[in-house]
Amino acid sequence: LAKTTQPISMDSYEGQEVNITCSHNNIATNDYITWYQQFPSQGPRFIIQGYKTKVTNEVASLFIPADRKSSTLSLPRVSLSDTAVYYCLVVRRGGKLQFGAGTQVVVTP
Amino acid sequence: DGGITQSPKYLFRKEGQNVTLSCEQNLNHDAMYWYRQDPGQGLRLIYYSQIVNDFQKGDIAEGYSVSREKKESFPLTVTSAQKNPTAFYLCASRQTGDSYGYTFGSGTRLTVV
Numbered sequence: 001l002a003k004t005t006q007p008i009s010m011d012s013y014e015g016q017e018v019n020i021t022c023s024h025n026n027i028a029t030n031d032y033i034t035w036y037q038q039f040p041s042q043g044p045r046f047i048i049q050g051y052k053t054k055v056t057n058e059v060a061s062l063f064i065p066a067d068r069k070s071s072t073l074s075l076p077r078v079s080l081s082d083t084a085v086y087y088c089l090v091v092r093r094g095g096k097l098q099f100g101a102g103t104q105v106v107v108t109p
Numbered sequence: 110d111g112g113i114t115q116s117p118k119y120l121f122r123k124e125g126q127n128v129t130l131s132c133e134q135n136l137n138h139d140a141m142y143w144y145r146q147d148p149g150q151g152l153r154l155i156y157y158s159q160i161v162n163d164f165q166k167g168d169i170a171e172g173y174s175v176s177r178e179k180k181e182s183f184p185l186t187v188t189s190a191q192k193n194p195t196a197f198y199l200c201a202s203r204q205t206g207d208s209y210g211y212t213f214g215s216g217t218r219l220t221v222v
Binding site for chain 1: 113142144149150151152153154157167197199200201210211212213214215216218
């Protein structure tokens with residue numbers, strides 16, 4: 001599976017947009033990009049998944065350029081409750097999840 | 110509501126003892142997984158099972174054992190052979206086939222005293 005690289009931490013103020021970019025240079029044709037959110041002492045929660053271009057749901061947007069070597073998770077107008085660790089994963093159909101250290105996002109008033 | 114239930118939430122174990130962590134799901138998912146998480150780190154795969162009565166080792170299986178006698182249940186035993194068992198343990202499940210999303214339980218925090 002393709003190795004992912006994302007920032008260790010990001011700080012933001014309430015109401016701002018947070019963009020987390022993840023690099024996955026060795027992504028394969030059959031791989032999807034998936035993002036999870038984890039709060040302290042809880043299991044990760046699926047946020048969004050995409051293959052190419054843009055995907056949007058009620059929580060976030062995922063931007064994937066044509067070469068698919070990177071992706072950007074966009075969290076619009078964050079609140080204090082968005083403080084969490086965000087994981088970028090490259091997933092193959094039927095494959096296992098391989099987690100990195102993730103990005104710690106801290107939102108302050 | 111469908112979901113995954115892990116119990117207990119907190120568990121204390123004396124050195125040299127085996128302990129079993131429970132994981133039950135009512136999502137009718139075929140595949141189940143056990144992960145370990147240490148402070149400030151991502152999750153590491155211990156064992157997984159894609160079907161009843163079958164399971165495979167993950168990246169850090171040494172010192173752990175599992176069973177999958179029922180589709181709904183995937184218990185994890187932390188044996189005395191596990192040298193550093195204190196960690197946060199997470200169980201997950203997924204429907205095989207086209208589904209990519211995993212559902213995670215709320216975890217069990219194991220502390221060796």
